[in-house]
Amino acid sequence: MSPFTGSAAPTSDWEHLRVELTDGVATVTLARPEKLNALTFGAYADLRDLLAELSRAKSVRALVLSGEGRGFCSGGDVDEIIGATLSMDTGMLLDFNRMTGQVVRAVRECPFPVIAAVHGVAAGAGAVLALAADFRVADPSARFAFLFTRVGLSGGDMGAAYLLPRVVGLGHATRLLMLGEPVRAAEAERIGLISELADEGHADEAAQALARRLADGPALAYAQTKALLTAELDMPLAAAVELDASTQALLMNGEDYAEFHAAFTEKRPPKWRGR
Numbered sequence: 001m002s003p004f005t006g007s008a009a010p011t012s013d014w015e016h017l018r019v020e021l022t023d024g025v026a027t028v029t030l031a032r033p034e035k036l037n038a039l040t041f042g043a044y045a046d047l048r049d050l051l052a053e054l055s056r057a058k059s060v061r062a063l064v065l066s067g068e069g070r071g072f073c074s075g076g077d078v079d080e081i082i083g084a085t086l087s088m089d090t091g092m093l094l095d096f097n098r099m100t101g102q103v104v105r106a107v108r109e110c111p112f113p114v115i116a117a118v119h120g121v122a123a124g125a126g127a128v129l130a131l132a133a134d135f136r137v138a139d140p141s142a143r144f145a146f147l148f149t150r151v152g153l154s155g156g157d158m159g160a161a162y163l164l165p166r167v168v169g170l171g172h173a174t175r176l177l178m179l180g181e182p183v184r185a186a187e188a189e190r191i192g193l194i195s196e197l198a199d200e201g202h203a204d205e206a207a208q209a210l211a212r213r214l215a216d217g218p219a220l221a222y223a224q225t226k227a228l229l230t231a232e233l234d235m236p237l238a239a240a241v242e243l244d245a246s247t248q249a250l251l252m253n254g255e256d257y258a259e260f261h262a263a264f265t266e267k268r269p270p271k272w273r274g275r
Contacts (some may be wrong), residue, residue, distance in 0.1 A: 010053050016043035017050060018068070024061035025208070026054055033069025038077035039125055044100055047129075051106035061215040061222075061274065063110070064207045065133060066138075067116040067126075073195035075147060076126025097269035098155075100125065104159045107132040108230050111223040113214045118142040118194075123182075128158040131167065134226060135195040135210060138185050139203040144193060145182040155180070165231060166255065168192050218256045219274030 018029040022165035028050065030037035034075050048241075054060045068074050076082060085093060102242035107129070116133035123145040130136050130144065146164070148157045155161065155177030164173040166189045174185060188194045214222060224247050231242040251257055255275040 008124040010057070011049070014046050014050060015044045016040065018235060019050065021059065022257045023212075024059060024234060025211045026060045027211075028063060028065050029170040030065075030067045030073050033067075036071045036074035036121060037067040037069065037073045037126070038080075040077050041096070044103055044125075047103045048099060048106055051103070051110050055106070055110040057114075060112055061219045062112055062211040063114045064117055064211050065114060065129065066207065067119070071120030071126075072116070072118045072122040072142070073126025073129060074121050074270075075126050075261045094233050104128060104132045104163075109227075111226070112219065113211075113222055113226060114220070115207045115211055118144075119201070119203045122149050123181070125158060128160050128163075128192045131160065131163050131193075132158075135207075137192065137196045137198055137203050137207040137210060138188065138194045139198045140200050142185040142188065142194070142203070143182045144176075144188055145180060146176050147180045149178060159238075183216045216272070218254060218270075218272045220254060221251060 016030075016032070018031045020027045020029075023072075028047075030039075030043070032038060032043070054063065085096065088096070113135065115135040115137055116130040118130050118136060118138040119141050121143055122130045123143075127144045127146050146155055146157075146160055148155045160177060161173070164177060167173075168176070172191045175181070183191075183193065184192060185197060189197045192267045196206060196210070204267040221267065228240075228243065228247060232243065235243070255273050256270070261271050
């Protein structure tokens with residue numbers, strides 16, 4: 001993400017999200033608890049634009065995405081989105097679906113780790129948002145449901161048919177996307193959909209602890225690892241190995257690599273600078 005911006009100032013107030021930044025950790029909370037944080041057109045657009053702004057901010061080293069209230073996110077709002085789309089023409093529908101995909105791309109392409117803190121329901125678009133994150137920390141109440149076929153649409157929504165087989169394998173992905181059945185935390189952990197199973201009621205706390213660990217670590221190394229994981233999904237081995245070599249050569253000229261050697265020699269913890 002280029003650090004060069006236009007004349008507009010960064011947004012200080014987001015209507016559909018609550019945003020906090022503390023010592024390099026951004027916490028983005030879906031704040032519509034009375035609707036289980038169901039997404040509106042504005043919420044999708046805010047997430048897309050917020051991630052672009054945070055990606056240009058040198059101060060962000062990790063991001064936690066969470067939901068206020070009883071659940072993480074119940075997906076697109078039935079009245080405000082599904083009802084509204086029934087009167088849209090194909091061009092408008094394409095614009096809307098491209099926008100939702102841009103949110104997922106922004107999560108995958110932002111230069112810092114994203115951690116989804118999941119409790120309660122993560123359904124439809126909410127499940128895909130969690131899927132797009134680098135880590136999914138969930139408590140035992142979490143349940144994931146990719147509900148798109150249940151409303152008569154393709155299960156391959158917002159990149160789900162691309163991402164899910166790469167996380168849980170084609171067999172599990174086919175079942176989850178075709179049938180739309182909920183997957184509770186224990187099974188989600190077994191098939192690899194959950195990165196960490198937290199204690200009951202402590203998903204946010206565990207996600208913050210992981211974010212703190214990442215924010216205190218070598219940010220540039222994490223950013224490049226994330227970029228390679230995404231880029232190399234569709235590369236032949238020879239191209240992936242060459243990209244790895246080029247990346248490592250650049251990082252070996254970085255300050256963090258030299259700092260590790262100095263810290264090791266001096267028998268002290270490294271002071272990572274993200275450079």
